[in-house]
Amino acid sequence: MLVLARKKGQSIVIAEKIKITVLEIKGDQVRLGIDAPQELSVYREEIYKQILSENIVATGIDVKAVEALQELLDNSKDNEGKEQTPGDH
């Protein structure tokens, strides 16, 4: 890992298109400002990991599991009394 020391107000530049600036340092928390091209996503790591693991679980769904869906939807409609129409939003 490359390690660089920065002070408040100072920046680092990555690949000439991403700039990360130290905006504020307060106790053990650092506020960073990030300038990046619009097509690049910037996430806090813990949120990113949450979505990543959810996506991995999602790709494990079997077609058979979905067959039970129709049954559940039909039951749900019968029980509900009020139907919700797809695309009605």
Next chain:
Amino acid sequence: MQVNTTRFGTLEVAEENLLYFPEGMVGFSHLKKYFFVPVTNNDVFAWMQSQSDPDTAFLMVDPFIFFPDYDVQLNESVCASLQIKDREEVTLLTVVTIPPQEGVRGMTTNLLAPVVINHVKGIGRQVILDGSGYKTKHLLFSHVLQKSRNRACG
């Protein structure tokens, strides 16, 4: 073109039906092209199948059917990257997961990271709504679960 899939066999997919995800789905950045496979007799859900990886498909749902108050604010950079000029161009879907123990009754969807598609341009992106208060797991059939619990108690 012919596309091999694990779940649906070999499918014929027209080039114009391919969606391009410049960044891929989160954690799947190597897979850039997807297409939709309908769920038989069901237009609420659809599979989003990778064109290049037969194993990778996401079960997607129209979240507004289950969560009519779902509020998605897309920032400027997302709209710009998807070349969205009009909201009519946008299709928004969310990823479904099914817990093995509970099956479809325990189905949840990820409202924190919806998939936003510009269906006119054929480009998509999974967007993380950081700070929105939404989570990765929202029960789709909470009223069904509630009912069966009530029944069990009554």
